[in-house]
Amino acid sequence: MSRERGEAYDTIVVGSGISGLSSALAATELGQRVLLLEKAGKLGGGTCLSYGGFWIGNNHMAEQEGEADDLEQVKTYIRFVAGGYSDEAKLTAYAERAPEALRFFERCGIRLHITRGLTDHYWDVGPGARSSGRHLDPDLTPIADAGAWRDKVFIPRDQPVEMTVEEVISWGGITDPDNWDWQIINERRRQGILGRGTAVVVQFVRELLSRGAEIRVDAGASRLLRTDGRIAGVELQNGGQILARKGVILTTGGYDSNHEMAEHLEGLPGWLTQFPDTLTGDHLVMAGEVGAQTRTIHNNFSIFLGFHVPKERPGDNILFRQASICxxxxxxxxxxxxxxxxxxxxxxxQDLVPRLREYDMKTRRHPNLPCFLIFDQQYADAFSFAYRPPRTPIPEWVARAGSVEELAGLLGIDGAGLAATVDRFNGFARAGVDEDFKRGAASWTLASAKPWMDKGEEEQLPNPRLGTLRVPPFYGIELHPSAFVSNGLLTDANAQVVHQRGLPIPGLYAVGNAAAHTEYGIGYQAGFSLGSAMTFGYLAARHMNESN
Ligand SMILES: Cc1cc2nc3c(=O)[nH]c(=O)nc-3n(C[C@H](O)[C@H](O)[C@H](O)COP(=O)(O)OP(=O)(O)OC[C@H]3O[C@@H](n4cnc5c(N)ncnc54)[C@H](O)[C@@H]3O)c2cc1C
Structure with missing residues (x-):
């Protein structure tokens, strides 16, 4: 019998990203005795890499600022974004209960604010979309708030986290680090003041600790324990067993770093992870053993194209550059x-995503995977590549050549095809109209083009999203797909995991990327992930209280 035998809590939460932290804080606040388990040596998981943005429609903060929203419009927008792939009960729960969850966590001490300058992504086309008021991000937060746990929070050091989303927008957006206020960022780094996802994590850790919740790191769960058909606890990777009277909430994130599982479940060749290496799909194994259903959101739009930036020092984290939004x-x-x-x-x-999944019957291959980013020296002179400041030399691991045809040869691309494409694209750039794919027509993408328009480039660029590729050297790099996962445990509107036979598994819940995103279907909208995780963490804890 292992050493933890006999330990018992009301609730065990497995994983310490936003879904685990919000579940644990809600359960603690509602009077449950909670144990939060984290497999990694540090807390926060993929949430610490995030921008920290929450999407919460019809929220009281917007109302207080004179921008009252409308619940029906919120539902209409989520339904549009979900593209016919949502579960209406879960969608309704997200739309209706997110504002309540926000107020609840505000009362607990979590401090978010409206993010000015960020529109809904489908502002120009989506019914129910709004230009402001639904995006929130965390107030700046000192790492000292995590108290004795300050060294146990995962702080990514390869990119700055010491700013609010609103500041990044006002400084020119994520594609323009040249324009950011580095004096402020560096001073905050000196003082240990955090923004983005790390601030979210520190705030929740602070509130959990102040309420006496128990947290353990290096404590991966490996199996669910069952008594009389009910989930009654977990077995740890070290063999220890811990009991949970009310149940277990699985908040283990996705399976992004389990390459075999990811390639199998996503069906996209060339997959790369953008999340920490502890995200290995343990929830699918553990809940699979007790008969849980999974659900795949086919045509999931949350697929980014990007590449790994080689590690500079041994021990550095994996760094995935989301070229899609940079x-x-x-x-x-x-x-x-x-x-x-x-x-x-x-x-x-998102326009590219469905085309990545295309498959050519005759050639027996994906026509658009692999794919490649091609750019020229004009880009290198003006913009950031792979998180480096603009105008720094393009690193040696990127292919380059004096002509487009030569570059094509280096990358294994058809040379005549690439030359013809560049020629045609240069014509579009000069005219300001992309006749093939209407690049630059969507208002969301135009809004974030403002910084270089302000630099005066708009005179040469009739459309700020288009620009010729004509100044050698020409550069190219293979892009790989990476996603906010498409598959997860099927859950109901209370976050209960559903059994293969269709009924909830008593005592088992899943929240965040461990659960299938049936609340917003195929759609990608910044802030849905954190916003819905916080909501369903709250709802899971409430349901545990109400049903036990
Ligand atoms: C660059 C970037 C920016 C982003 N920005 C945003 C944004 O602004 N807004 C937004 O909504 N989304 C954003 N996202 C997506 C968002 O970060 C994730 O979808 C979200 O953080 C997932 O939260 P989670 O709690 O489900 O999982 P995670 O935060 O990944 O946490 C899961 C945790 O579970 C732990 N774990 C795994 N297995 C076990 C086990 N067996 N036992 C114990 N612990 C285990 C992991 O170690 C990890 O700590 C962004 C993502 C990236 C990469």
């Missing part, structure tokens, strides 16, 4: 397939 938004870049052909609006990455 390089691909900027002028002087295109994305092409092996034939050298463009296949969508690069500046609106």
């Amino acid at each position: 390089e691909m938004l900027c002028p002087h870049t295109i994305v092409v397939n092996r034939d050298g052909r463009r296949f969508g609006d690069e500046a609106y990455f």
Whole structure:
């Protein structure tokens, strides 16, 4: 019998990202005795890499600022974004209960604010979309708030986290680090003041500790324990067993770093992870053993194209550059397939996503995977590549050549095809109209083009999303798909995990990326992930109280 035998809590939460932290805080606040388990040596998981944005429609903060929203409009928008792939009960729970969850966590001491300057992504096309009031991000938070746990919070050090989302927007957006206020960022770093996802994590850890919740790191769960058909606890990777009277909430994130599982469940060749290496799909194994159903959101739009930045020091984290919302938004870049052909609006990455899944029956291959980012020296002179400041030399691990044809040869792309594409694209850039894919027509992508328009480039660029590729050297790098996962445990509107036979498994809940995103279906909208995780963490804890 292992040493933890006999330990018992009301609730065990497995995983310490936003879904685990919000579940644990809600359960603690509602009077449950909670144990939060984390497999990694530090807390926060993928949430610490995030921008920290929450999407919560019809919230009281917007109302207080004179921007009252409308619940029906919120539902209409989520339904549009979900594209017919949502569960109406879960969608309704997210829309209706998120404002309540926000108030609840505000009373607990969590401090978020409205993010000014960020519109809904489908502002120009989506029914129910709004130009402001639904995006929130955390107030700046000192790491000291985590008290004795300050060294146990995962703080990514390869990119700055010491700012609010609103500041990044006002400083020119994520594609323009040149324009950020580095004096402020560096001073905050000196003082240990955090923003983005790390601030979210520190705030929740602070509130959990102040309420006496128990947290353990290096404590991975490996199996669920059952008594009389009910989930009654967990077995740890070290063999220890801990009991939970009310149940277990699985908040283990996705399976992004389990390469085999990810390639199998996503069906996209060339997969790369953008999340920590502890996200290995343990929830699918543990809940699978007790008969849980899973659900795949086919055509999930949350697929980014990008590449890994090689580690500079041993022990550095994996660093995935989301080219989809950085390089691909900027002028002087295109994305092409092996034939050298463009296949969508690069500046609106969701336009490319369905085309990544295309499969050619005759050639027996994905025509648009692998695909490649191609850019020229004009891009390198003006914009950031792979998190480096603009104008720093493009690193040696990126292919380059004096001509487009030569570059194509280095990357295994059809040279004549690429030359013809660049020629045609340059014509579009000069005219300001992309006749093939309407790049630059969506208002969301135009809004974030403001910084270089302000630099005066708009005179040469009639459309700020287009720019010629004509100044050598020409550069190219293979892009890989990476996603906020498409598959997860099927849960109901209370976050209860559903059994293969269709009924909830008593005592088992799943929240965040461990659960299938049936509340918002195929759609990608910044802030849905954190916003819905916080909501269903709250609802899971409430349901545990009400049903036990
Ligand atoms: C660059 C970037 C920016 C982003 N920005 C945003 C944004 O602004 N807004 C938004 O909504 N989304 C954003 N996202 C997505 C968001 O970060 C994730 O979807 C979200 O953090 C998932 O939260 P989670 O709690 O489900 O999982 P995670 O935060 O990944 O946490 C899961 C935790 O579970 C632990 N774990 C795994 N297995 C076990 C086990 N067996 N036992 C114990 N612990 C285990 C892991 O170690 C990890 O700590 C962004 C993502 C990236 C990469």
